Amino acid sequence: MRMFSKLTLALALAGVAIAAPAVAHPKLVSATPAADASVKATTRIVLVFSEKLMAPLSGATLIMTGMPGMQNHPDMKMSGVTAKVGADGKSLELVSAKPLPAGSYRIDWHVVGGDTHRITGQHRFNVG
Numbered sequence: 567m568r569m570f571s572k573l574t575l576a577l578a579l580a581g582v583a584i585a586a587p588a589v590a591h592p593k594l595v596s597a598t599p600a601a602d603a604s605v606k607a608t609t610r611i612v613l614v615f616s617e618k619l620m621a622p623l624s625g626a627t628l629i630m631t632g633m634p635g636m637q638n639h640p641d642m643k644m645s646g647v648t649a650k651v652g653a654d655g656k657s658l659e660l661v662s663a664k665p666l667p668a669g670s671y672r673i674d675w676h677v678v679g680g681d682t683h684r685i686t687g688q689h690r691f692n693v694g
Contacts, residue, residue, distance in 0.1 A: 592617050592679040599691040607665035607693055613658040615677060621651040623678035626658055632670035634694065639669075668694035 592615040599605040613626070626649040630642045646663035658675060673689040 590617070590679075591681065591683055591685045592619060592677045593685075594675075594687055594689065597689055597691075602690055602692070604692040604694060607667070609662045609665050611660040611673065611691075612652070613660075613673065613675060613689060615656050615658070615679070617679045618655040619651050619658065620678040620680075620682075621655075623684065624651055624658060624676065625649045626660055626673050626675040628660055628662070629672045629674060630667075630669050631672050631690075634668050641672075644671075666693045 594613055595616050596614045598610075598612045599608065611628070628644040628647045628649075630644055631639070633639045644662065644666070647660055649658060649660045651657070652659045658677065660673065670692045671690065674686070675689065676684055676686045678684050
């Protein structure tokens with residue numbers, strides 16, 4: 567009986583070890599522009615994640631958090647910006663109808679991967 571218990575425990579632990587990668591959450595692995603980078607006016611931002619995303623449940627909002635010469639600039643959601651999952655399935659692409667004006671920006675993103683858990687985060691960069 568004792569041998570059966572050790573074998574059962576070993577099989578259960580092996581099952582957990584094999585299943586562990588399947589329950590991993592998507593992680594932000596790179597971005598263009600990079601975190602806290604300063605870039606020239608751009609119309610495209612790309613966030614790349616560690617796994618495929620569920621397009622209908624993933625998205626982002628672009629917020630202007632500061633403008634040169636304007637103290638205490640309130641956070642302002644940028645209009646004319648679309649967010650969608652890229653053709654590779656692992657990237658979230660934000661496209662602006664016009665080049666972004668000089669200022670500081672924050673992207674509030676949310677993604678859902680294969681484990682169906684919603685993961686949220688932020689990414690900041692500057693234009694100027």
